[in-house]
Amino acid sequence: MNQPTGQEDKVLSTEEKIKEAARKLFTQKGFAAVRTRDIADEAGINLALLNYYFRSKQKLFDIIMLENFRKFLHIVSGRVLDDSLTLEEKIALLVDIEIDMLTQNPDLPLFVLNEIRVNPNKIAMEMHSGDVPGVSRLLAQLISANGSGEAPQMQPLHFLANLIGLTVFPFVGRPMLQKITGVDEDAFYKMMQERKKLIPIWIKAILNCS
Amino acid sequence: MNQPTGQEDKVLSTEEKIKEAARKLFTQKGFAAVRTRDIADEAGINLALLNYYFRSKQKLFDIIMLENFRKFLHIVSGRVLDDSLTLEEKIALLVDIEIDMLTQNPDLPLFVLNEIRVNPNKIAMEMHSGDVPGVSRLLAQLISANGSGEAPQMQPLHFLANLIGLTVFPFVGRPMLQKITGVDEDAFYKMMQERKKLIPIWIKAILNCS
DNA sequence: AACTTTTTTAATCATTTGATTAAATTATTA
DNA sequence: TAATAATTTAATCAAATGATTAAAAAAGTT
Structure with a gap:
């Protein structure tokens, strides 16, 4: 039925x-x-x-919080972990997956970022002592690329801040961005799809310009 | 005394x-x-x-919220408004001012972004019908630059999302970024100072690569 | 069907919380 | 100084809120 x-x-x-x-x-x-x-x-x-x-309310919240954290972070590890892809390919894959996740869960990043600020320690063990699987490999790949002449040096923190900032921020700031630019919701999410292709290009440009 | x-x-x-x-x-x-x-x-x-x-608690909160909004948004209008600077110069100035503000008020963006999400309308009049003074002029300048051959086209929303994302996100995500990269607080804020010079370069690279 | 266990409900508790009040204290004015 | 107004305090209120309880209803078992 x-x-x-x-x-x-x-x-x-x-x-x-x-x-x-x-x-x-x-x-x-x-x-x-x-x-x-x-x-x-x-x-x-x-x-x-x-x-x-x-x-209790608190225990229920803790369950939700943990699941939200995993959804926000673990996206990365799964598919990006194993493959022997180049840095560029991984970036493209990661951005694609992340934007799909954010489109389906637009409230997630603000929730997670708030919780981390309120309790930076509770999350610590979730990314076991600073090691989100996929990300640490990605950064290792970045550092090794730093050595080769291919792309100039870039600090991992700058790289991560740029990658996550370009990918996640539009979702966090959506109401503000819409209000300022006058873009409606449909158009907004279409542009987020555009960013799947644009962000990898932009990240590459950023890596090759310092 | x-x-x-x-x-x-x-x-x-x-x-x-x-x-x-x-x-x-x-x-x-x-x-x-x-x-x-x-x-x-x-x-x-x-x-x-x-x-x-x-x-009441609510009236007190409203006062704080308004002041926080102004501090977060009006930074832009003041000095970026009048001058007859180029797009690049304005970006550099804006990033510089904004990073100083965020360094002194690291909790501000998350507060503002939360409030906007909870009540997108209350902010509407603060950026009077989508017109934050400095930003609208900046976007106009971007669009006119779009016409000239100098830099390729870029949608204002993408441009704004990139500019604000690169500038603001590291502060919103600081605890997460520190935890993942292992960078301590001193080093983090030094890198934020570095970004004053880096972001304008990156934005330029982004504008010239699509 | 008789019995047991699990699930659901309505009522209630104890605290917390935003707000008020009346009295006390301090500052200001005449 | 006396009188008046403004500020501060302790006590209290009423509503909201997280949680519990005992009884009822439903589901499962023998």
Whole structure:
């Protein structure tokens, strides 16, 4: 009758309904701005069930936070990790994957960046002592490229800040950018698709100009 | 005896003490995560004085929000507005000013970006119907440069996203970037100073490569 | 069907929190 | 100095909020 028809959260267990409601609200507004009653209403369940399944608001939040972190960071590791691609190819792949992820989860980066600022240590173990798998290999590749004459030197932090900044920032600043430029939502997301091709070119230009 | 010695908030009126405490906490943690008692404690005043001087938590927050917005956006307009500088010169000036501002107010961008997301309309009038003075002139200059053969075409949104992304993002993502790259705080802020010179070069390279 | 376990509900608790009040203190004015 | 106004304080209120409880309903088991 009703297979996954599109958006409705049918055929979800109570526990899943709560979690999805919590994910939506927490990711949108952060821990402090969300009431447990908001979550219960959004999920369409009795308030007590939240505590029945998840013990406390904080424990529920922690689950969502961890999943959001993984979604934001682990994108990188999976496909970029193994292959023996060139630096340029990896960049192109990474940007492509990341922009798709951001298009589907536009609230994610602001949530993650806020959480990291509030609690820089809680994330520490998630990127196990500063080692997000894919990224560290990418940086190693950058450094070895630094040695060869191919591209001039660039500090890993500058490189990462540029790559993530160009990729992620437009999503974080979307309302501001739209307001200033007058671009509507459709056009905005089309331009984000354009950036899949543009950012790798720009990064290359940046690497070859200092 | 004690002139402005450096950091202490001496010789501040009660009203000013409350406002400074509120600015610090609200900018750091947002509206919902801050208690009026936190503000009173931080300011070292009686809780009732907050309402005596500012009526409500919301009204106090609105004042701080407006000032933070102006600080974040109006940087641009002042000095970049009048001069008859070239596009490149304006970019260099803008990046320089903005990085100094961000170094002194590292919490500002995340606060502003959060607020804009929560309430995109409240900001609308602050950048009066999409017209931040300095920026609109900058974009006009970009578009006219688009016409001349000097630099290839680039959409204003891409241009702005790149410029702001390269400039602002490192501050928003500082804890993450530090954790991944292992760069300590001193080195980080030194690199932000480097970016004053680097970003204009990079932007130029980006404009000349598509 | 009888019984047990799991899930759900409505009601309630204890704290927290934004705000107010009336009295006390300090500063200002006449 | 006396009177008046402004500021500050401690106590308190009412609503919001996270959490719990006991009973009811549903699902599962024998």
